[in-house]
Amino acid sequence: MIKILKYSFYDLIRSRWSYVYFSFYLILSFVLLFLNNDLNKAVITLMNIIIILTPLIGTVFGVMYYYNSREFTELLLAQPIKQSKIFMGQFLGISISLSLSLVLGIGIPFVFYGLFMSTSIFNFSLLLIVGTFLNFIFVALSYNIALSTENKIKGFGYAILMWLFLAVVYDGLLLISLLIFKDYPLDKFSLLTTILNPIDLSRILIILKLDISALLGYTGAVFKKFFGTNFGMLISLMILMLWLFIPVIRMNIKLNKKDF
Numbered sequence: 001m002i003k004i005l006k007y008s009f010y011d012l013i014r015s016r017w018s019y020v021y022f023s024f025y026l027i028l029s030f031v032l033l034f035l036n037n038d039l040n041k042a043v044i045t046l047m048n049i050i051i052i053l054t055p056l057i058g059t060v061f062g063v064m065y066y067y068n069s070r071e072f073t074e075l076l077l078a079q080p081i082k083q084s085k086i087f088m089g090q091f092l093g094i095s096i097s098l099s100l101s102l103v104l105g106i107g108i109p110f111v112f113y114g115l116f117m118s119t120s121i122f123n124f125s126l127l128l129i130v131g132t133f134l135n136f137i138f139v140a141l142s143y144n145i146a147l148s149t150e151n152k153i154k155g156f157g158y159a160i161l162m163w164l165f166l167a168v169v170y171d172g173l174l175l176i177s178l179l180i181f182k183d184y185p186l187d188k189f190s191l192l193t194t195i196l197n198p199i200d201l202s203r204i205l206i207i208l209k210l211d212i213s214a215l216l217g218y219t220g221a222v223f224k225k226f227f228g229t230n231f232g233m234l235i236s237l238m239i240l241m242l243w244l245f246i247p248v249i250r251m252n253i254k255l256n257k258k259d260f
Helices: 002-013 016-033 039-068 070-077 083-113 120-148 154-182 189-195 198-209 213-225 228-257
Strands: none
Touching: 002 039, 016 039, 016 083, 039 070, 039 083, 039 120, 039 154, 039 198, 070 083, 083 120, 083 228, 120 154, 120 198, 120 228, 154 189, 154 198, 154 213, 189 198, 198 228
């Protein structure tokens, strides 16, 4: 598995799209940090971009790498190597390479700006942790979709629809539900719906860390009461880990049943 991980990692690192991805975050972070006097505003802007763009890139890279390397994968499957090791190596290679581009793209301007000596290091650290989680989660989800769909066009379409639903449609449906049932107590409902979407959960974690939950109104007070404590932060990270482990476990179960 380690050899396959290294191959997938180096294959993606040499890709020009990895350099484009890295350069985008590098330039954006430099611009936001050096042209903005308020660090919290820079973090909020980065958050809004990361929680939308990172899942999209992870989804696209994951599903396209699976289909584009299918012939090479079938060649590996002809060897005495477990299916799970091959696909887990590819999954980790993709996720680590994308996460490295994200961390370096944001981290280098962070170092030049000298934020290691300020309290903002915790906000940036959470931003990088959340971005890394989203990379791993959406690569795993896209691999599950690709494994379940032989047709490349359908697989790519399902993957984009999955991202679109979690990034855009889900929030719209949630907002409509809150407006329709506004006369009822919706505290637990709001918490549950946030947990069921990794993008929303990541957004809430960063907002609470920046102490701007007042912008969320009454719902923000509920989130702060639950997620704002150290215990709540730990629970939130554990939920993100579940969002990662469940697709990975399903991927391995699917591989054991799939006949290549």
